[in-house]
Amino acid sequence: MPTARVSSAVMTHPVRRAQAEELVARLGLGSLALDPDPDGTPSALRTALIAWASITEGATHQFMIQDDVAAPDDMLDLVAHCADRFPGDALAFYTNWHARNGAAARLAALAGAGWVRAVPEEFTPTLAICLPVALADGFRRYAERSGERHDDEVMADFLRRGGRRSALLAVPTVTEHTGTSSINGHATQGVRLAVCPTAVDDARPLLSGGWVLEELDWLPYMRYGQGFIRLPGQDATPAARSHYTWREALPGTKLLTEGAVSDVVRELRPEDAAAEVARLFGPSFADELWIHCLLLGRQAEDAARRHAPEGAAPDRDPAVRRLREAAVSTVGPAGLPPEHRPSVGPAHAELLSAYAWTGISAGKVLLERTRADRR
Template sequence: MTEVHVSSAVMTHPVRLTQAQDLAARLRLDGLALDPDPEGPPSALRTALVAWAAVDPEASHHLVVQDDVDAPAELMEIVGRAAVRFPDEALVFYTNWHARNGAAVRIAALAGACWVRAVPDEFTPSLGVCLPSGTAAGFREYARDSAERHDDELLSVFFRGRGRMSLLAVPNIVEHIGTSSINGHAAQGIRLAVCPTSATDAAPLLSRGRVLEEPGWIPYMRYGEGYIRLDGQERGADGGRGHHRWREALPATGLTEEMVREARAAHMPDGLAAEVARSFGRAFAEELWIHCLLLGRQAARAARRLGPSPDGVPADALDRMRHSAVATAGPAGLPPERRPEAGPDEVRTMAAFTWTAVRAGERLQGVSPGITPSRSGLSGR
């Protein structure tokens, strides 16, 4: 077994110093990494470099968390066990509930995987990241003269250059708190974990659960509309940062609009659809349902590749993880300015609605791109 010692730091700004001190004390973290130029232009990277330099000389790994998070008292124990299991990996313990990496986590959760490889064309969620000490030193060297101010963006560039993206913990044990942003992200609105999970459930899942290396193409939502990240998209001229609406991307997935229309006509519940539409509009309700239909389809394919869950992974914890990931799909898919409207009743309604789509997606079959599909395109009905 790899000998692991994890040192830690909280990156913070003087305006949040008390908050950071309380967090470090509660989680028994080693210390604070203060912005070295708090009056200068906003730069998360400037503070991150201080945090990644705070590695204990005897540490095999280093954990950096940001000051605007919450986490369980067991955080360091869970992180340490994960570092033992994956000693050479960059490990991420929080993933935003929106965009591509969040959708990759949802696919993994529904497939019964507890870790998933991050996509190469999106920022690395940096609210709670653990790196091997050598990797931390490599990132500091790589980033020290960069003009980039976003540490999450530069982490992804660094990982891409090394040929291996981070592993995202599917059960999230770190949660974002508040909506303010020193680094200019407040316009993104409420930003929460994609799959919030208790420490009791997360500990065995992260210690023994399966890893999804290739989720395939990934459906995701932004500003109330559905998109698809295609396999290999990062190799495009724009580095994969472009967004493809789901209708445009379908030909590359083996699905057709006809298949989607038939699934919607057969399985989208009128009553729940009307409830979601009353709160957020019919267009959003239909986009959300189709998005989750595609999530369910990709999760079913991933589950078949992964095979049975290993011994020692609690089935009830896996089930709670799946429900947690689906429950955030609705509010995360809303435009940022409308997320505050999703109260408990609206979230429950959207969750019930999205589960009907996920289950329909699990039965949605496709064909290899370029092959003419059959008339129905559905099986298992």
């Protein structure tokens, strides 16, 4: 039995009240947090303040979930066990597949980790999030003074201040975003799904005992068909949220050159698969996706070598193997521009996943070469 006492609320709008009530009933959640001004300007924060104010007496933690989220029946028990393990942290149980934090979770999955520290400059994913009661009260007091309407942006700003750490992201994702509509104006982002969709039986041991990736170094990510790199310490600069293409950012890694990347592309990228991806989604996307996966594979291998517990062997753990497969299954569709994601059927998804794996596997070669260059 977990010792954490978790109260809970579902954020909802009257137009979605029925689905929110179904979620409360199925998961055994505490209450509905209804938008207090449903005809006003859309504001997730307005409703989030209601959710964070509905903490049950005697609770140690508050779990807030949005109404357009699918989750397993034993979600509250899983949250409570995770709160026991990380009693002072904000815990996010959903991460979008196309965000910087999604890239962080995907990298962590490939490295075999169960949790990863969120990048501090991006919004904190709040579709399913748990806070210690003291942190929840502090956030509510802080957010009441904000003119921002996006609760995920205010949460990130709150966690950045006062020396607080950014949220811990659950790498295996047992929750899923449902639909593409958005009361808060995010529908233009298209299909938004979990980065590492995982069955709860696989997720439990990874979340309860998996290692935590706290240091990301430089982070490859994709958005709208193009590859980028988040540089070390970027959050502490005036350009914290700027996007640097991988070519622009390579000098900042202090390890790689465009020539070294091009050599591996030329030697190891499978021509037939590249041609098929180019035919379906365009030559630029075929290039950008493979190079992104090459850099991602390099960084995941480096993270595993530097941070994984001694003796950890992800390839020998079936749950971790399935987690890694899930992470790679989303990298292609997530990297596409939003208007192209709905066209990815099962056959295309399989092609993109197989293609992505070739780039990720080549990342180990790139790592060995750059390590040799430093000796």
